[in-house]
Amino acid sequence: MGALGISEKPKQQLQADAEFGDLLIAYLEQLGVEYIFGIPGGAIEPLYNALARSERRGGPRAVIARHETGAAFMADGYARNTGKLGVCCATTGPGATNLITGVASAYENNIPMLVITAQTALSTFGRGAFQESSCTGINTVGLFEHCTRYNTLVSHVEQFESKLATAVMTAFQSPSGPVHLSVPLDVMRAVTQTKTPAYNLSDLLERPSLIDDLAVDKLYEEIISAKNPVFLVGDEASEAIGSILSLAVEVGARLLVTPHGKGLVSPYHPLFRGVIGFAGHSSAKEVLVDKSVDLVVAIGASLGEWATDGWDTKWLLTKRMIHVESAEVNFTRSPMAKLHVRGRLSSIFERLVSRYEGDCRVKLHAIDAGVPNKTHVEDVEHERYFTIDDEEGYLSNASPIKPQRLMRELSNLFPPNTRYLADTGASFAWATHYLHPYDRRLAGKRDAHGGLFRAALEFASMGWAIGSSIGTALARPGNPVVCITGDGSVLMNGQEITVATQEKLPVVFVVLNDGGYGMVKHGQRLTGAENIGTEIPETDFAAFAKAMGVESHVINSPDDLLSLDIAVICNRQGPTLLDVRIDRDEVPPISVRTSLIAQ
Template sequence: MAVINQFADIPQEGKFQRPLEVGDLLIDYLAQLSVDYVFGVPGGAIEPLYNALARSARRGGLKSVVARHETGAAFMADGYARQTGKLAVCCATTGPGATNLITGVASAYENHIPMLVITAQAALSNFGRGAMQDSSCTGVNTVSLFRHCTRYSTLVSHVDQFEYKLSTAIMTAYQSPNGPVHLSIPIDILRSPVNVQAPSFNLANLLTRSSLVDDEAIKKLCRLLGQARKVVFVAGEECGEAINTLLDLALLMQAEVVTTPQGKGLVSSYHPLFRGVIGFAGHCSAKETLLDPEVDLVIVTGTGLGEWASNGWDTKSLLNHRLVHIEATEGNLTGSPMAQLHVRGNIKTVFEHLLAYVRTQENLQGSAVIPPSSRYLLERRFQLDEEEKYNSDSTPIKPQRLMKSLTDLFPVNTYFLADIGNSMAWAVHYLQPLDRRISGRRSGRNGIFRSCLEFASMGWAIGAAVGTALGASGHPVVCITGDGSFLMSGQEITVAIQEKLPVIFVILNDSALGMIKHGQRLAQAESIGFELPEINYSDYAKALGIPGYIIRSPQDFLALDIEAICQRQGPTILDVRIDPEEIPPIKVRIGVLGKGENDE
């Protein structure tokens, strides 16, 4: 790899040229992987890395995006990685900077996001001497802390270790299961010169993925397909790369398709074979599809089948002998020990084999192949729980109707992110984005709807929306969040202001921690701790110098110039005063907690 002189912009005397520092070499390695941004918050101990980022930015290379809180930086990196497919990178200084990252990193860990986490340390010579913000093995040991939420966590104690530990970390981030990795680098190591003028390894080549599959398991699955009366496919969030092939196969077989909550958005709501979401805030039609006595083969892929995706570990509809589980992530298979077959390997490759097999069988029988590019009517083949409220014009606006309005208002190239809390439940069930690719065909990454359910961190969508917008030039990004989440992490909106990003923050304002309030009511628990102050978020927006609007009814949306909002260089706040008495579809969660009836 050709390396541009890191210090070409610094006046040199004679032929003297400063050597590369460890921070510069790190940037060169990230450039190999086409990373565009490092998300973080500066600090004294990590200053050498920010010096390297400044030099990179002057050359038109990687740049820093400064979050307002380190957890927000990790969420931004998460959103950027989901959007672009590139490595997520976040950084923080020593001590509280590093510990502030942990929630965002833990979220990436549970959601299998490849992420490089760089934290600083005091100088090696100051270990054990009571250095300020000491997070070495003699202080608050951040290397040990991160071991519980990363795939790899290590201290770089010598310059000569750096390249080897960096390559090990990044390769580990992409091993199954994907996830975050952590390098703790003392300030004196970060600013140390290195004895190379270019990276010694080509990480892009080292990350080349294998398409190996279990041929014997595929043969068994082909036999099961040939014998099955009726098949249902269940698509999780990790089958994005294979979703087009999965849908081609479903069309050929006329097999119905459901998704997990995390997989929502990979399949158009208007696909003729889509029957909705199974699991948390899901649809009765999805559960009924799986309970159909004619169904004798359920093929699940791209999910660990945890609480959210399995309908609270439902053994009647999903976790039973009809199940076949296809996974590239070995750890996901631990969620289905009852399955009649596990198929290991690259998910797309597995479905390509299955598609070839079924096409051969269909051709032998003279059956016609349904073109996947056929045009479909914009019609849902599944019902919502309260269709009348979905179409209601009442004031205050029903959350159900809000989701319909968002679908109707925003263009088809909009990305929607839903935050944890009631906003997630409302969006999973009622948000049905229009998609110009009605057949469900899309890229190998996440779909037009994104969530973060496994670790379920409040405020994730706020930071992730910023990262998504940085990776989705020309696309509006809608962040659906609650007032509780916004009060927790809303400061990250100022990053969208600074970076001139068209993110629309839709705040469900009911002056409450809504999931807590309604969860207590459903569980007949004490009513405590859910109240929030009444806040005018439109005025908050105006204080920040950005547009803010109060929405009390569906008619209020008619006064908005949505096209202008989507095209402006900067964010917008929609302060939506929802009906606070509407009960979100969270009964599965209450049932799992053992304090309510699981009747969803």
């Protein structure tokens, strides 16, 4: 490799008169990116011309959203499930501003994303051009400043490659996140004499496995000397989850997850005690309240409000915590921790497992923990080692169907490789507490992006799951995808369902139809606020789906749900919508959130 990381390897040849778009696509091919999500428009037409040429030869292609926010959500879902760069684009003016909610969501959830927006031609800046969004108009570069890790205007075609390389490298740095390039129309149209990409981005993104050896040694000693350890797993632990689970089995550490980390640990793992924080389980809280617990190892957990029972400093954020992170910025949320361990999580836990297995002096709790000495158990019983709030509702045969029973049956009906996404609002609360996918994997090597449950917290955009489920289905062909959303979210972003139709994706959209903004309604009641602004007129979402050419079913009772032919639904060349008329009086498990609001 030459100076500045410029590759000396053979590179893909471009056509003799390559434009900006062709060069961009050549770089995306280096990274294995298959899709660019967005909506075409006049100012970004050159990029779409290049995408048309790329699609004809079998290269990266365009996926056309219905709203630019949906495009960003799709790129988010694709990135989460592949580990690759999510890419979305928009034309100038309102196209660019429409992206901002989706990009802000990716920023809060550390999703590596490349955002390309167009500008009117440089020569028109300041002259009142149609949809001008330069520094003399609606300054879109300025608007993206606070929701991106890197943000710049490409004012000359000669700047493009170096700025793109910087952007992509920044997107994958810690903390990762979205990056933005704003490109004027005349720069997009400029012909470059470059026939090959100057950089090999794959080489530049190769990350060394950095480890703080001293801190890891201290962590090892703390774990093996602990009498009653607990591992708290967050979503950023996904790349190391196999080693984390193996180590937990070896030392008999009970397992808790944050709401973000739900889906990384099988809910039927003998060491699993539930979700801590928002919509969590009392059994998880009981573990932390147990005074015999002498060590809590928080792994890849950002420790925000929803993951900490509202910053609980009595039982969670205490001096018995060790915080293990790749993103050092998260250490600011655990100043009380007895030890901070920084580095790549997969490398840290692979070393811990290897050292434990090779240390003949250490023979701790593997037998006493009662954990099967297997990594993939085919015959694990559906036995829960955690508690749920409402067992009666979970088993209820009532009509209208209880949301608790709905969540129970979803995980029973769909195959074990199903990916579930839960939208912001009551949908997320119900799914976090009551949806328990049957993941048989207890330990050992795991897909680094294999979480079966996803949500977008912190920024918590309604409708995120609708777009993200489409990106997930494109990233995970052959795996069923279930999007759990609410009537309010569908009325915001339901138009993206037609993208699943166009792409022939068998996504199942489960709409919790309760005629209102459920989380807000119940939150107002629980906090003593005025009851205002929560009602939605009765909406037939099954008819709404059929109007878009989508197969749909109305679900009023458990029998309606159980009568569905799930095999047919999962193999359909297109989406299915379930209009689930839930019991609107059931209160979702949101007490952690409402108590904080009341305070």
